[in-house]
Amino acid sequence: MTAVKDENVLKSRFRGYFPVVIDVETAGFNAKTDALLEICAVTLKMDEEGFLHPATTLHFHVLPFEGANIEQAALDFNGIRDPLSPLRGAVSEEFALKEIFKQVRKEQKSVDCQRAIMVAHNATFDHSFVMEAAERSKLKRIPFHPFCTFDTAALSGLALGQTVLAKACKSANIDFDGKEAHSALYDTERTAELFCFIVNKWKTLGGWPLLAEPEQSEVSE
Numbered sequence: 355m356t357a358v359k360d361e362n363v364l365k366s367r368f369r370g371y372f373p374v375v376i377d378v379e380t381a382g383f384n385a386k387t388d389a390l391l392e393i394c395a396v397t398l399k400m401d402e403e404g405f406l407h408p409a410t411t412l413h414f415h416v417l418p419f420e421g422a423n424i425e426q427a428a429l430d431f432n433g434i435r436d437p438l439s440p441l442r443g444a445v446s447e448e449f450a451l452k453e454i455f456k457q458v459r460k461e462q463k464s465v466d467c468q469r470a471i472m473v474a475h476n477a478t479f480d481h482s483f484v485m486e487a488a489e490r491s492k493l494k495r496i497p498f499h500p501f502c503t504f505d506t507a508a509l510s511g512l513a514l515g516q517t518v519l520a521k522a523c524k525s526a527n528i529d530f531d532g533k534e535a536h537s538a539l540y541d542t543e544r545t546a547e548l549f550c551f552i553v554n555k556w557k558t559l560g561g562w563p564l565l566a567e568p569e570q571s572e573v574s575e
Contacts, residue, residue, distance in 0.1 A: 361563035362404030364465045367553075372467035372497075373398050373504060374458050375408075375549060376474045377542040378483045379432045381424040385482035388425065389418035390447055391437050393484070394542035395454045397461050398473075398550065404557060406550040412457055413539045414450035415442045419490055432536045448491035451484070458497045470497040475519045475545050477503035506549050513552045519544065526551045 360366050375396040382388030392415050399409040418424060418437050429435065437444070458470050474480035481503050488496050510522035519541065523530040528547045534540040556562055 359404070359563075362400065362402060364398075364400040364406075365467045367400065367404070367406075367562070368471065370468040371471040371499070371502075372458070372462040372465065372469065373473045373549070374470050374498070375542055375546040376472050376480050376484060377538045377545060378480050379434065379536065379538045380483055381418065381422065381428045381434075381437065383428075383479075384423070385479075385486040387423045388428070389422035389437060390416050390483050390487050391418065391432070391434055391444075392416055392538040393450055393454070394538040395458065396542050396546040397458065398546065399461075399465075404562070406553045408543070408546045408550065410457060410461065411539070411543065412454050413542075414453070415444040416450050417444040417446055419447055419487075446491075447487040448493070451488055451491060451493055455493065455495060455497050459495070462497060469499055471499050471502055471504060473504040473506060473545070473549050475506045475541070475548075477505040477507075504549070506545055506552070509552050510548065513555065519548070523548055 364372065375398070377394050378390055379392035380388055380390055394411065394413040396411050397409040398406055400406055424437060429437070462470050472481050472484070484498070485496070485500070506522070507517045511517045514522050514525040516522040516525050520530045520532060520535065523544050526548060528544060528551065530544055
């Protein structure tokens with residue numbers, strides 16, 4: 355078996371963090387009061403040459419928590435007509451998050467990473483809803499960093515000159531169907547492709563692995 359260089363191991367790429375792409379669909383903008391209605395997570399893997407790829411996908415429709423606020427404008431935007439319909443096959447926040455957290459911890463451990471970090475487009479939004487749902491569900495073993503994220507909107511602005519997901523994907527030659535947008539499953543898969551594209555492009559351009567710092571003698575000369 356060919357030995358893999360340290361810089362081509364996932365735990366070395368992001369300082370021990372295990373990146374997981376997340377997208378949520380909600381019934382409003384307030385994570386404390388508005389319902390979480392859909393969540394998707396895509397884990398990532400690194401090949402022997404150090405290039406990043408999507409790995410496992412987990413997707414759940416979620417029942418509104420008891421007393422949750424539901425804004426009609428949000429439903430019109432994400433296309434969820436009836437959050438309480440049994441046809442959605444929705445599960446509780448607790449069930450969805452437990453399943454996602456369990457898989458994240460499993461894959462994180464398998465690559466010897468210390469902690470997971472959320473990757474999302476406008477990540478503060480998704481991170482806030484996941485953390486609030488975890489708190490409501492009284493979950494203790496939360497794999498994600500409590501406040502650090504990788505925001506693909508910011509990364510796309512730097513790498514592609516675009517901050518809107520659809521436009522960033524177009525710039526990266528990633529297929530994006532506007533009719534499928536605002537589904538957590540579709541948006542997470544596209545965001546995962548986009549994040550991998552940016553990370554891999556940086557490597558291809560020579561930005562990773564980092565050049566070794568010059569010896570002190572070289573600096574003084």
